[in-house]
Amino acid sequence: MTRTNVLRVVWIMVVAALLGGAYAIVVRNGPSGSMSTSSVPIH
Protein backbone atom coordinates (compact mmCIF):
# COMPACT_ATOMS: atom_id res chain seq x y z
CA MET A 1 0.00 0.00 0.00
CA THR A 2 1.41 3.36 -0.96
CA ARG A 3 1.95 6.11 1.57
CA THR A 4 -0.93 8.09 0.03
CA ASN A 5 -3.30 5.18 0.44
CA VAL A 6 -2.24 4.69 4.05
CA LEU A 7 -2.99 8.35 4.69
CA ARG A 8 -6.38 7.97 3.01
CA VAL A 9 -7.27 4.97 5.16
CA VAL A 10 -6.17 6.79 8.32
CA TRP A 11 -8.24 9.83 7.32
CA ILE A 12 -11.33 7.73 6.67
CA MET A 13 -10.90 5.92 9.97
CA VAL A 14 -10.51 9.18 11.90
CA VAL A 15 -13.57 10.74 10.27
CA ALA A 16 -15.61 7.57 10.76
CA ALA A 17 -14.57 7.44 14.42
CA LEU A 18 -15.57 11.08 14.91
CA LEU A 19 -18.95 10.60 13.24
CA GLY A 20 -19.58 7.35 15.11
CA GLY A 21 -18.53 8.86 18.42
CA ALA A 22 -20.74 11.85 17.82
CA TYR A 23 -23.66 9.52 17.12
CA ALA A 24 -23.07 7.68 20.39
CA ILE A 25 -22.92 10.94 22.35
CA VAL A 26 -26.04 12.35 20.69
CA VAL A 27 -27.99 9.16 21.42
CA ARG A 28 -26.89 9.26 25.05
CA ASN A 29 -26.91 12.98 25.84
CA GLY A 30 -28.63 14.61 22.90
CA PRO A 31 -31.67 16.83 22.90
CA SER A 32 -34.70 15.06 24.26
CA GLY A 33 -36.87 16.59 21.60
CA SER A 34 -38.61 19.88 21.60
CA MET A 35 -41.81 20.18 23.57
CA SER A 36 -45.05 20.17 21.73
CA THR A 37 -47.34 23.09 22.40
CA SER A 38 -49.83 20.79 24.03
CA SER A 39 -47.41 19.76 26.72
CA VAL A 40 -46.03 23.11 27.76
CA PRO A 41 -46.94 23.69 31.36
CA ILE A 42 -47.05 27.08 32.99
CA HIS A 43 -45.12 26.10 36.09
Place this chain on the structure above:
Amino acid sequence: MPSTDRLHHAARRSLASVVLAAVAITVNHLYSLGPKALLLGAVLVVLPTALLIWFRQTRNRVALAAYAAMNVWIVVGFGFYKGVWAGIMRLFMGTALASLSTSFPKPAVGRYGFEASGILMAVAAVFVAYYAIELIRAALASPTISDADARDAPRSARWTSYAGVGGALAAAAMIAAWVVADRDTFVPPVNGVVTIGVIAPVTGPYAILGNSFVKAVQIARDDATGTKYRYELRIEDSGPDPSLAAAHVRKVVQDDKVDAVIGAVSLIGQVTKPFATKARIPHLCVCTVAPIGDGAYNFTNIPSPEAEAVHWVAEARRRGIQTIGIVQQDYPSINNHVNAMKAEAARRGLRVVYDNRFSDTVTDFRATVAAAAALRADVYYVEGLAPQLDVLAQQLAEAGVRNIASVVAPSLSEKPWLFEGAWYTDSDLSDMAFKRRFEAKYPGTQFATHMMPYAYDSFNMIVQAYEQGVNPAVYVRNVRRYEGVAGTVTKKPGSGNFESAPTVWTISNGQPTLLRDAPASLQAKRIDR
Protein backbone atom coordinates in the same frame (compact mmCIF):
# COMPACT_ATOMS: atom_id res chain seq x y z
CA MET B 1 3.50 18.76 -15.10
CA PRO B 2 3.73 22.16 -16.79
CA SER B 3 3.21 25.00 -14.36
CA THR B 4 -0.02 26.20 -16.03
CA ASP B 5 -1.53 22.74 -15.88
CA ARG B 6 -0.43 22.42 -12.30
CA LEU B 7 -2.10 25.76 -11.52
CA HIS B 8 -5.41 24.72 -13.11
CA HIS B 9 -5.23 21.35 -11.39
CA ALA B 10 -4.66 23.00 -8.00
CA ALA B 11 -7.38 25.57 -8.65
CA ARG B 12 -9.95 22.88 -9.50
CA ARG B 13 -9.13 20.91 -6.37
CA SER B 14 -9.14 24.02 -4.22
CA LEU B 15 -12.53 25.12 -5.50
CA ALA B 16 -13.95 21.61 -5.09
CA SER B 17 -12.85 21.55 -1.45
CA VAL B 18 -14.36 25.00 -0.89
CA VAL B 19 -17.70 23.85 -2.35
CA LEU B 20 -17.71 20.72 -0.18
CA ALA B 21 -16.90 22.83 2.89
CA ALA B 22 -19.68 25.24 1.93
CA VAL B 23 -22.15 22.33 1.82
CA ALA B 24 -21.15 21.21 5.33
CA ILE B 25 -21.26 24.81 6.60
CA THR B 26 -24.70 25.36 5.09
CA VAL B 27 -26.14 22.17 6.59
CA ASN B 28 -24.62 23.03 9.97
CA HIS B 29 -26.02 26.54 9.93
CA LEU B 30 -29.50 25.45 8.86
CA TYR B 31 -29.93 24.43 12.51
CA SER B 32 -29.20 27.90 13.84
CA LEU B 33 -30.05 30.27 10.96
CA GLY B 34 -32.80 28.35 9.23
CA PRO B 35 -33.23 29.12 5.50
CA LYS B 36 -30.83 32.08 5.84
CA ALA B 37 -28.05 29.47 5.89
CA LEU B 38 -28.68 28.93 2.17
CA LEU B 39 -27.66 32.54 1.60
CA LEU B 40 -24.47 31.94 3.55
CA GLY B 41 -23.81 28.81 1.49
CA ALA B 42 -24.38 30.74 -1.76
CA VAL B 43 -21.88 33.41 -0.70
CA LEU B 44 -19.32 30.73 0.18
CA VAL B 45 -19.66 29.12 -3.26
CA VAL B 46 -20.28 32.04 -5.62
CA LEU B 47 -17.68 34.46 -4.28
CA PRO B 48 -14.65 32.10 -4.39
CA THR B 49 -15.74 30.84 -7.82
CA ALA B 50 -15.95 34.39 -9.17
CA LEU B 51 -12.58 35.29 -7.66
CA LEU B 52 -10.95 32.23 -9.14
CA ILE B 53 -12.39 32.94 -12.60
CA TRP B 54 -11.12 36.51 -12.30
CA PHE B 55 -7.68 35.22 -11.36
CA ARG B 56 -7.69 32.66 -14.17
CA GLN B 57 -8.47 35.32 -16.77
CA THR B 58 -6.22 38.10 -15.50
CA ARG B 59 -3.65 36.54 -13.15
CA ASN B 60 -4.48 39.50 -10.94
CA ARG B 61 -2.87 39.05 -7.51
CA VAL B 62 -5.71 40.94 -5.82
CA ALA B 63 -8.08 38.23 -7.02
CA LEU B 64 -5.77 35.57 -5.65
CA ALA B 65 -5.42 37.42 -2.33
CA ALA B 66 -9.19 37.81 -2.04
CA TYR B 67 -9.66 34.11 -2.81
CA ALA B 68 -7.06 33.28 -0.17
CA ALA B 69 -8.89 35.51 2.33
CA MET B 70 -12.12 33.60 1.67
CA ASN B 71 -10.24 30.38 2.32
CA VAL B 72 -8.84 31.75 5.58
CA TRP B 73 -12.39 32.67 6.64
CA ILE B 74 -13.58 29.13 5.90
CA VAL B 75 -10.58 27.46 7.56
CA VAL B 76 -10.29 29.63 10.67
CA GLY B 77 -13.84 30.81 11.22
CA PHE B 78 -15.83 27.73 10.25
CA GLY B 79 -13.30 24.92 10.28
CA PHE B 80 -11.20 25.67 13.30
CA TYR B 81 -13.41 27.79 15.54
CA LYS B 82 -16.85 26.35 14.83
CA GLY B 83 -15.86 22.89 13.64
CA VAL B 84 -12.96 22.00 15.90
CA TRP B 85 -13.16 24.23 18.97
CA ALA B 86 -16.91 24.71 19.36
CA GLY B 87 -17.80 21.39 17.69
CA ILE B 88 -15.39 18.50 18.12
CA MET B 89 -13.77 19.78 21.33
CA ARG B 90 -17.12 20.63 22.92
CA LEU B 91 -18.65 17.32 21.97
CA PHE B 92 -15.81 14.96 22.81
CA MET B 93 -13.64 16.79 25.33
CA GLY B 94 -16.65 18.41 26.99
CA THR B 95 -18.44 15.09 27.40
CA ALA B 96 -15.31 13.31 28.63
CA LEU B 97 -14.43 15.99 31.18
CA ALA B 98 -18.01 16.25 32.47
CA SER B 99 -18.02 12.50 33.05
CA LEU B 100 -14.84 12.83 35.13
CA SER B 101 -15.68 15.85 37.27
CA THR B 102 -18.64 18.06 38.09
CA SER B 103 -16.30 21.05 37.76
CA PHE B 104 -16.93 20.70 34.05
CA PRO B 105 -20.40 21.29 32.61
CA LYS B 106 -22.11 18.70 30.46
CA PRO B 107 -21.94 20.21 26.99
CA ALA B 108 -25.09 21.14 25.15
CA VAL B 109 -25.52 18.47 22.49
CA GLY B 110 -27.48 19.17 19.34
CA ARG B 111 -29.14 16.89 16.85
CA TYR B 112 -26.94 14.44 15.00
CA GLY B 113 -27.20 16.34 11.74
CA PHE B 114 -25.86 19.43 13.45
CA GLU B 115 -23.01 17.63 15.20
CA ALA B 116 -22.04 15.55 12.15
CA SER B 117 -22.03 18.56 9.85
CA GLY B 118 -19.84 20.36 12.39
CA ILE B 119 -17.31 17.53 12.20
CA LEU B 120 -17.46 17.51 8.40
CA MET B 121 -16.98 21.27 8.43
CA ALA B 122 -13.70 20.76 10.30
CA VAL B 123 -12.60 17.92 8.00
CA ALA B 124 -13.44 19.89 4.86
CA ALA B 125 -11.50 22.87 6.20
CA VAL B 126 -8.34 20.74 6.32
CA PHE B 127 -8.72 20.06 2.59
CA VAL B 128 -9.52 23.72 1.94
CA ALA B 129 -6.31 24.73 3.72
CA TYR B 130 -4.20 22.09 1.95
CA TYR B 131 -5.42 22.86 -1.55
CA ALA B 132 -5.32 26.61 -0.98
CA ILE B 133 -1.63 26.29 -0.12
CA GLU B 134 -1.10 24.12 -3.20
CA LEU B 135 -2.84 26.71 -5.37
CA ILE B 136 -0.81 29.60 -3.99
CA ARG B 137 2.42 27.67 -4.42
CA ALA B 138 1.45 26.85 -7.98
CA ALA B 139 0.51 30.44 -8.68
CA LEU B 140 3.80 31.73 -7.33
CA ALA B 141 5.92 29.00 -8.86
CA SER B 142 8.54 29.68 -11.48
CA PRO B 143 8.16 28.28 -15.03
CA THR B 144 10.62 25.55 -14.04
CA ILE B 145 8.24 24.29 -11.43
CA SER B 146 8.82 20.69 -12.47
CA ASP B 147 12.46 21.02 -11.54
CA ALA B 148 11.52 22.63 -8.29
CA ASP B 149 9.25 19.68 -7.58
CA ALA B 150 12.13 17.38 -8.10
CA ARG B 151 14.30 19.36 -5.68
CA ASP B 152 11.48 19.43 -3.11
CA ALA B 153 10.97 15.70 -3.15
CA PRO B 154 13.46 14.76 -0.45
CA ARG B 155 12.30 17.73 1.61
CA SER B 156 8.68 16.58 1.53
CA ALA B 157 9.21 13.70 4.00
CA ARG B 158 10.96 16.05 6.39
CA TRP B 159 8.13 18.56 6.10
CA THR B 160 5.61 15.80 6.73
CA SER B 161 7.44 14.92 9.94
CA TYR B 162 7.51 18.56 10.99
CA ALA B 163 3.82 18.85 10.22
CA GLY B 164 3.11 15.72 12.28
CA VAL B 165 5.04 16.93 15.30
CA GLY B 166 3.61 20.42 14.96
CA GLY B 167 0.09 19.01 14.67
CA ALA B 168 0.53 16.87 17.78
CA LEU B 169 1.86 19.83 19.77
CA ALA B 170 -1.01 22.02 18.55
CA ALA B 171 -3.53 19.34 19.51
CA ALA B 172 -1.99 19.00 22.99
CA ALA B 173 -2.04 22.79 23.44
CA MET B 174 -5.64 22.92 22.30
CA ILE B 175 -6.69 20.19 24.73
CA ALA B 176 -4.91 21.98 27.57
CA ALA B 177 -6.59 25.24 26.60
CA TRP B 178 -9.97 23.52 26.54
CA VAL B 179 -9.47 22.02 30.00
CA VAL B 180 -8.61 25.45 31.41
CA ALA B 181 -11.41 27.27 29.60
CA ASP B 182 -14.12 24.68 30.27
CA ARG B 183 -13.59 24.38 34.01
CA ASP B 184 -15.98 26.26 36.29
CA THR B 185 -13.99 27.79 39.12
CA PHE B 186 -15.04 29.91 42.04
CA VAL B 187 -14.63 33.63 41.55
CA PRO B 188 -15.15 35.72 44.70
CA PRO B 189 -17.90 38.29 44.09
CA VAL B 190 -16.82 41.81 43.25
CA ASN B 191 -16.95 44.01 46.37
CA GLY B 192 -18.38 41.06 48.26
CA VAL B 193 -21.79 41.45 46.64
CA VAL B 194 -23.56 38.51 45.01
CA THR B 195 -26.36 39.59 42.70
CA ILE B 196 -29.09 37.06 42.07
CA GLY B 197 -31.56 37.61 39.26
CA VAL B 198 -35.18 36.80 40.03
CA ILE B 199 -37.09 36.43 36.78
CA ALA B 200 -40.80 35.74 37.01
CA PRO B 201 -44.04 36.87 35.41
CA VAL B 202 -45.84 38.92 38.05
CA THR B 203 -48.62 40.18 35.82
CA GLY B 204 -51.35 38.53 33.79
CA PRO B 205 -52.51 34.98 34.51
CA TYR B 206 -49.41 34.31 36.59
CA ALA B 207 -49.87 37.26 38.95
CA ILE B 208 -50.66 35.17 42.02
CA LEU B 209 -47.91 32.62 41.41
CA GLY B 210 -45.35 35.18 40.28
CA ASN B 211 -45.85 37.64 43.12
CA SER B 212 -45.73 34.85 45.69
CA PHE B 213 -42.58 33.56 44.07
CA VAL B 214 -40.77 36.87 44.16
CA LYS B 215 -41.73 37.52 47.77
CA ALA B 216 -40.56 34.05 48.80
CA VAL B 217 -37.12 34.89 47.41
CA GLN B 218 -37.21 38.24 49.19
CA ILE B 219 -37.93 36.47 52.48
CA ALA B 220 -35.03 34.10 51.81
CA ARG B 221 -32.75 37.08 51.18
CA ASP B 222 -33.93 38.77 54.39
CA ASP B 223 -33.30 35.54 56.29
CA ALA B 224 -29.73 35.28 54.99
CA THR B 225 -28.03 37.12 57.83
CA GLY B 226 -24.52 36.77 59.20
CA THR B 227 -23.16 35.75 55.82
CA LYS B 228 -19.68 36.30 54.45
CA TYR B 229 -21.04 38.03 51.36
CA ARG B 230 -23.93 40.41 50.79
CA TYR B 231 -26.77 39.07 48.62
CA GLU B 232 -28.77 41.42 46.45
CA LEU B 233 -31.73 40.66 44.23
CA ARG B 234 -32.25 41.92 40.71
CA ILE B 235 -35.98 41.38 40.26
CA GLU B 236 -37.38 41.45 36.74
CA ASP B 237 -40.96 40.98 35.58
CA SER B 238 -40.63 38.82 32.48
CA GLY B 239 -44.30 39.28 31.63
CA PRO B 240 -46.45 36.29 30.70
CA ASP B 241 -45.49 36.16 27.02
CA PRO B 242 -42.37 34.06 26.36
CA SER B 243 -41.85 35.74 22.99
CA LEU B 244 -41.32 39.04 24.81
CA ALA B 245 -39.43 37.59 27.77
CA ALA B 246 -36.04 37.33 26.03
CA ALA B 247 -35.48 41.09 26.27
CA HIS B 248 -36.07 40.98 30.03
CA VAL B 249 -33.81 37.98 30.49
CA ARG B 250 -31.08 39.59 28.39
CA LYS B 251 -31.25 42.72 30.53
CA VAL B 252 -30.72 40.72 33.71
CA VAL B 253 -28.19 38.14 32.54
CA GLN B 254 -26.15 39.96 29.90
CA ASP B 255 -26.44 43.62 30.83
CA ASP B 256 -26.55 43.43 34.61
CA LYS B 257 -24.37 40.30 34.70
CA VAL B 258 -26.04 38.64 37.67
CA ASP B 259 -24.23 35.78 39.40
CA ALA B 260 -27.19 33.37 39.34
CA VAL B 261 -30.83 33.30 38.30
CA ILE B 262 -33.87 31.98 40.10
CA GLY B 263 -36.73 31.74 37.66
CA ALA B 264 -40.38 30.85 37.70
CA VAL B 265 -42.66 29.20 35.17
CA SER B 266 -41.49 26.82 32.44
CA LEU B 267 -42.41 29.10 29.55
CA ILE B 268 -40.00 31.71 30.88
CA GLY B 269 -37.47 29.11 32.02
CA GLN B 270 -37.11 27.91 28.45
CA VAL B 271 -36.21 31.44 27.42
CA THR B 272 -33.75 31.87 30.29
CA LYS B 273 -31.95 28.56 29.72
CA PRO B 274 -29.69 29.55 26.78
CA PHE B 275 -28.80 32.85 28.43
CA ALA B 276 -27.72 31.10 31.64
CA THR B 277 -25.71 28.55 29.66
CA LYS B 278 -23.93 31.25 27.70
CA ALA B 279 -23.20 33.26 30.85
CA ARG B 280 -22.17 30.06 32.67
CA ILE B 281 -24.28 30.91 35.71
CA PRO B 282 -26.70 28.60 37.53
CA HIS B 283 -30.36 28.98 36.68
CA LEU B 284 -32.68 27.34 39.17
CA CYS B 285 -36.09 27.20 37.58
CA VAL B 286 -39.08 26.51 39.76
CA CYS B 287 -40.84 24.82 36.90
CA THR B 288 -41.93 21.39 35.75
CA VAL B 289 -40.58 20.97 32.22
CA ALA B 290 -37.79 18.47 32.84
CA PRO B 291 -35.70 19.19 29.69
CA ILE B 292 -35.04 22.71 31.01
CA GLY B 293 -32.86 21.08 33.66
CA ASP B 294 -29.76 20.10 31.71
CA GLY B 295 -27.63 19.42 34.78
CA ALA B 296 -24.96 21.85 33.55
CA TYR B 297 -26.23 25.33 34.38
CA ASN B 298 -29.99 24.79 34.42
CA PHE B 299 -31.96 22.96 37.08
CA THR B 300 -35.64 22.48 37.80
CA ASN B 301 -36.93 22.35 41.34
CA ILE B 302 -40.59 21.48 41.90
CA PRO B 303 -42.66 18.26 42.03
CA SER B 304 -43.34 16.85 38.57
CA PRO B 305 -46.91 16.21 37.35
CA GLU B 306 -46.11 12.49 37.72
CA ALA B 307 -45.16 12.96 41.39
CA GLU B 308 -48.39 14.90 41.94
CA ALA B 309 -50.32 12.09 40.26
CA VAL B 310 -48.78 9.36 42.41
CA HIS B 311 -49.71 11.18 45.61
CA TRP B 312 -53.14 12.16 44.32
CA VAL B 313 -54.06 8.60 43.41
CA ALA B 314 -52.62 7.25 46.68
CA GLU B 315 -54.83 9.64 48.62
CA ALA B 316 -57.83 8.73 46.46
CA ARG B 317 -57.27 5.04 47.19
CA ARG B 318 -56.85 5.76 50.89
CA ARG B 319 -60.28 7.37 50.79
CA GLY B 320 -61.78 4.34 49.06
CA ILE B 321 -62.38 6.21 45.81
CA GLN B 322 -62.99 4.04 42.77
CA THR B 323 -64.53 6.40 40.21
CA ILE B 324 -63.46 9.86 39.10
CA GLY B 325 -65.28 12.62 37.23
CA ILE B 326 -63.04 15.21 35.62
CA VAL B 327 -63.93 18.84 34.93
CA GLN B 328 -60.85 20.70 33.79
CA GLN B 329 -59.83 23.77 31.88
CA ASP B 330 -58.04 23.13 28.60
CA TYR B 331 -54.70 24.59 29.55
CA PRO B 332 -51.23 23.11 29.09
CA SER B 333 -50.20 22.75 32.74
CA ILE B 334 -53.62 21.46 33.70
CA ASN B 335 -53.62 18.97 30.83
CA ASN B 336 -50.26 17.72 32.08
CA HIS B 337 -51.61 17.19 35.59
CA VAL B 338 -54.75 15.47 34.31
CA ASN B 339 -52.88 13.23 31.87
CA ALA B 340 -50.47 12.12 34.59
CA MET B 341 -53.35 11.55 37.01
CA LYS B 342 -55.32 9.50 34.45
CA ALA B 343 -52.29 7.32 33.71
CA GLU B 344 -51.63 6.69 37.39
CA ALA B 345 -55.33 6.13 38.12
CA ALA B 346 -55.57 3.55 35.33
CA ARG B 347 -52.46 1.84 36.66
CA ARG B 348 -53.98 1.62 40.13
CA GLY B 349 -57.43 0.47 38.96
CA LEU B 350 -59.43 3.70 39.33
CA ARG B 351 -61.98 4.52 36.63
CA VAL B 352 -62.72 7.84 34.98
CA VAL B 353 -66.49 7.98 34.50
CA TYR B 354 -66.81 11.58 33.35
CA ASP B 355 -64.30 13.72 31.48
CA ASN B 356 -65.01 17.32 30.49
CA ARG B 357 -62.45 19.79 29.23
CA PHE B 358 -63.65 23.39 28.96
CA SER B 359 -62.11 26.32 27.11
CA ASP B 360 -61.15 29.63 28.69
CA THR B 361 -64.26 31.33 27.30
CA VAL B 362 -66.80 29.27 29.24
CA THR B 363 -68.51 31.02 32.14
CA ASP B 364 -71.62 28.91 32.66
CA PHE B 365 -70.85 25.43 33.93
CA ARG B 366 -74.32 24.45 35.12
CA ALA B 367 -75.02 21.97 32.32
CA THR B 368 -71.58 20.41 32.77
CA VAL B 369 -72.02 20.20 36.54
CA ALA B 370 -75.46 18.60 36.14
CA ALA B 371 -74.13 16.01 33.70
CA ALA B 372 -71.19 15.23 35.94
CA ALA B 373 -73.29 15.00 39.10
CA ALA B 374 -75.71 12.60 37.41
CA LEU B 375 -72.94 10.03 37.08
CA ARG B 376 -72.29 10.01 40.85
CA ALA B 377 -68.54 9.71 40.68
CA ASP B 378 -66.79 9.08 43.99
CA VAL B 379 -64.78 12.26 43.49
CA TYR B 380 -64.74 15.15 41.03
CA TYR B 381 -61.32 16.25 39.89
CA VAL B 382 -61.58 19.99 39.27
CA GLU B 383 -58.79 22.13 37.92
CA GLY B 384 -58.81 25.52 36.26
CA LEU B 385 -57.38 29.00 36.51
CA ALA B 386 -58.92 32.07 38.07
CA PRO B 387 -61.44 33.54 37.46
CA GLN B 388 -63.17 30.53 35.84
CA LEU B 389 -61.98 28.24 38.62
CA ASP B 390 -63.98 30.22 41.17
CA VAL B 391 -67.05 30.40 38.93
CA LEU B 392 -66.93 26.63 38.51
CA ALA B 393 -66.46 26.11 42.26
CA GLN B 394 -69.44 28.36 42.96
CA GLN B 395 -71.70 26.45 40.55
CA LEU B 396 -70.53 23.08 41.90
CA ALA B 397 -71.40 24.26 45.41
CA GLU B 398 -74.82 25.45 44.24
CA ALA B 399 -75.45 22.01 42.73
CA GLY B 400 -74.47 20.37 46.01
CA VAL B 401 -71.32 18.75 44.63
CA ARG B 402 -68.87 18.75 47.55
CA ASN B 403 -66.70 15.70 46.85
CA ILE B 404 -64.04 17.71 45.06
CA ALA B 405 -60.33 17.06 44.64
CA SER B 406 -57.62 18.71 42.61
CA VAL B 407 -53.94 19.31 42.04
CA VAL B 408 -52.68 22.73 43.15
CA ALA B 409 -55.74 24.68 41.94
CA PRO B 410 -57.47 25.56 45.25
CA SER B 411 -54.28 27.24 46.49
CA LEU B 412 -54.46 29.58 43.49
CA SER B 413 -58.14 30.36 44.03
CA GLU B 414 -59.07 33.87 45.02
CA LYS B 415 -62.04 32.40 46.91
CA PRO B 416 -60.65 29.27 48.58
CA TRP B 417 -63.68 28.98 50.87
CA LEU B 418 -65.65 27.81 47.83
CA PHE B 419 -63.55 24.63 48.03
CA GLU B 420 -64.28 23.96 51.70
CA GLY B 421 -63.58 20.30 52.44
CA ALA B 422 -61.91 19.65 49.07
CA TRP B 423 -58.53 17.91 49.06
CA TYR B 424 -55.66 18.37 46.65
CA THR B 425 -51.98 17.74 46.24
CA ASP B 426 -49.54 20.62 46.33
CA SER B 427 -45.99 21.36 47.41
CA ASP B 428 -45.07 20.27 50.91
CA LEU B 429 -44.25 22.81 53.58
CA SER B 430 -42.07 21.25 56.21
CA ASP B 431 -41.98 24.55 58.04
CA MET B 432 -45.41 26.14 58.44
CA ALA B 433 -43.74 29.07 60.20
CA PHE B 434 -42.59 30.09 56.75
CA LYS B 435 -46.19 30.59 55.68
CA ARG B 436 -47.01 32.53 58.85
CA ARG B 437 -43.98 34.77 58.40
CA PHE B 438 -44.93 35.38 54.79
CA GLU B 439 -48.48 36.33 55.65
CA ALA B 440 -47.29 38.63 58.44
CA LYS B 441 -44.76 40.32 56.20
CA TYR B 442 -46.90 40.57 53.07
CA PRO B 443 -50.50 40.71 54.30
CA GLY B 444 -51.80 41.80 50.90
CA THR B 445 -50.16 38.98 48.95
CA GLN B 446 -51.79 35.60 48.56
CA PHE B 447 -49.60 32.73 49.71
CA ALA B 448 -49.67 30.42 46.66
CA THR B 449 -47.96 27.40 48.12
CA HIS B 450 -47.04 25.71 44.88
CA MET B 451 -43.73 27.40 44.01
CA MET B 452 -42.81 29.28 47.14
CA PRO B 453 -40.84 26.79 49.23
CA TYR B 454 -38.79 25.86 46.16
CA ALA B 455 -38.04 29.52 45.44
CA TYR B 456 -36.88 29.93 49.03
CA ASP B 457 -34.71 26.80 48.96
CA SER B 458 -33.25 27.64 45.54
CA PHE B 459 -32.04 30.99 46.84
CA ASN B 460 -30.40 29.29 49.81
CA MET B 461 -28.57 26.82 47.58
CA ILE B 462 -26.88 29.75 45.84
CA VAL B 463 -26.05 31.33 49.18
CA GLN B 464 -24.51 28.12 50.48
CA ALA B 465 -22.37 27.81 47.38
CA TYR B 466 -20.84 31.25 47.84
CA GLU B 467 -20.46 30.89 51.59
CA GLN B 468 -18.52 27.66 51.01
CA GLY B 469 -16.40 29.24 48.29
CA VAL B 470 -17.65 26.89 45.58
CA ASN B 471 -18.64 27.88 42.07
CA PRO B 472 -22.46 28.02 42.36
CA ALA B 473 -23.09 25.95 39.23
CA VAL B 474 -20.69 23.27 40.46
CA TYR B 475 -22.31 23.39 43.90
CA VAL B 476 -25.79 22.80 42.49
CA ARG B 477 -24.48 20.01 40.24
CA ASN B 478 -23.11 18.32 43.34
CA VAL B 479 -26.28 18.57 45.44
CA ARG B 480 -27.80 15.11 45.92
CA ARG B 481 -30.07 15.86 48.85
CA TYR B 482 -31.27 19.13 50.27
CA GLU B 483 -33.36 19.72 53.37
CA GLY B 484 -35.31 22.96 53.16
CA VAL B 485 -38.71 24.46 53.76
CA ALA B 486 -40.01 22.27 50.92
CA GLY B 487 -38.91 19.20 52.87
CA THR B 488 -36.40 16.87 51.28
CA VAL B 489 -35.45 17.29 47.66
CA THR B 490 -33.07 14.90 45.93
CA LYS B 491 -31.21 14.84 42.66
CA LYS B 492 -29.58 11.97 40.81
CA PRO B 493 -25.93 12.38 39.75
CA GLY B 494 -25.73 14.30 36.48
CA SER B 495 -29.43 15.17 36.53
CA GLY B 496 -30.76 18.69 36.20
CA ASN B 497 -34.06 17.88 37.91
CA PHE B 498 -34.57 17.99 41.64
CA GLU B 499 -37.15 15.46 42.74
CA SER B 500 -39.53 16.09 45.57
CA ALA B 501 -42.76 14.77 46.92
CA PRO B 502 -45.88 16.89 47.11
CA THR B 503 -48.28 16.38 49.96
CA VAL B 504 -52.02 16.43 50.48
CA TRP B 505 -53.78 19.64 51.45
CA THR B 506 -57.35 20.45 52.20
CA ILE B 507 -59.43 23.60 52.53
CA SER B 508 -60.39 23.94 56.16
CA ASN B 509 -62.21 27.02 57.46
CA GLY B 510 -61.69 28.62 54.07
CA GLN B 511 -57.92 28.27 54.22
CA PRO B 512 -55.42 25.87 52.59
CA THR B 513 -54.36 23.49 55.35
CA LEU B 514 -51.98 20.57 55.32
CA LEU B 515 -54.15 17.48 55.62
CA ARG B 516 -51.93 16.19 58.41
CA ASP B 517 -52.73 19.37 60.38
CA ALA B 518 -56.44 19.41 59.48
CA PRO B 519 -59.26 18.31 61.80
CA ALA B 520 -59.51 14.54 62.15
CA SER B 521 -62.89 14.54 60.39
CA LEU B 522 -61.25 15.85 57.21
CA GLN B 523 -58.24 13.57 57.45
CA ALA B 524 -60.17 10.34 57.82
CA LYS B 525 -62.88 11.10 55.32
CA ARG B 526 -63.82 8.05 53.28
CA ILE B 527 -66.42 7.34 50.63
CA ASP B 528 -69.75 6.08 51.93
CA ARG B 529 -71.17 3.40 49.70
